[in-house]
Structures are given as C-alpha cells and as structure tokens.
Amino acid sequence: MAGGDNGASAAGEGRFVQAVPREAERVRFTIDGKSAEAQAGDSLLAAILVQRPVLRRHEFDGGERAGFCLMGACQDCWVWSEAGERLRACTTPVAAGMAIVTEPPAERFAHGRAHG
Numbered sequence: 624m625a626g627g628d629n630g631a632s633a634a635g636e637g638r639f640v641q642a643v644p645r646e647a648e649r650v651r652f653t654i655d656g657k658s659a660e661a662q663a664g665d666s667l668l669a670a671i672l673v674q675r676p677v678l679r680r681h682e683f684d685g686g687e688r689a690g691f692c693l694m695g696a697c698q699d700c701w702v703w704s705e706a707g708e709r710l711r712a713c714t715t716p717v718a719a720g721m722a723i724v725t726e727p728p729a730e731r732f733a734h735g736r737a738h739g
C-alpha cells in the first residue's frame with residue numbers, strides 16, 4: 624500500500640481518479656490537519672479518496688478502510704469533524720472549511736494523538 628500510517632499519500636496516489644473533469648468550484652478543507660482541495664458537490668468520501676488511498680482505519684482491527692457500498696448502507700465510511708460530529712463520508716457533501724479527522728475522537732484523545 625502506498626499510504627503511510629494515516630493513509631496519506633503523495634498527490635496523484637489517491638484511490639479515486641477523476642475520469643471526466645467538470646467545471647466546479649474548488650473548496651479547501653483539511654484531512655487530519657492537512658490542507659486539501661476538492662470539487663464542490665463531491666462527497667467527502669470522494670474528496671478524501673482522490674487525495675489518499677485509505678479513508679480511515681477500522682475501529683476494531685486497525686485495517687484499512689475505503690468505504691464499501693458508497694450509498695449510505697454499510698457504515699464503513701465514518702469520519703468525524705474536529706468538533707466530534709460523526710459523518711458518513713459517502714453521503715456528506717464536502718464543504719469549504721471542513722476540518723475532518725479519520726479517527727474517532729475518543730481514540731484520538733485516548734492515545735494522545737490529537738491532530739491540529
């Protein structure tokens with residue numbers, strides 16, 4: 624896998640590739656404290672997986688997750704706002720200024736790995 628511990632990768636190593644460019648406003652947001660850019664209207668899942676190969680790590684076994692159903696049914700794509708709100712990445716549109724973390728808040732603070 625091309626990603627590091629947090630699934631981050633160099634530009635162009637995302638799991639998703641935009642097949643057909645479209646005219647859309649660009650929005651800036653952060654993933655685990657790192658600045659990112661996406662097209663307005665994209666889901667958070669698409670916006671994150673264009674940037675990196677892994678969406679998050681599984682709560683129980685630490686396995687790499689990238690969503691499964693992409694339609695709000697499988698619960699495999701949870702991410703969180705920095706304020707602690709749980710978000711289903713595949714059904715939540717990315718928005719300018721979002722600050723997204725890919726570990727549950729309790730785990731982040733329990734391990735002393737809070738970002739940002």
Ligand code: FES
Nearest residue numbers: 690693697698713
């Ligand atoms: S990928 Fe299945 S609920 Fe989001």
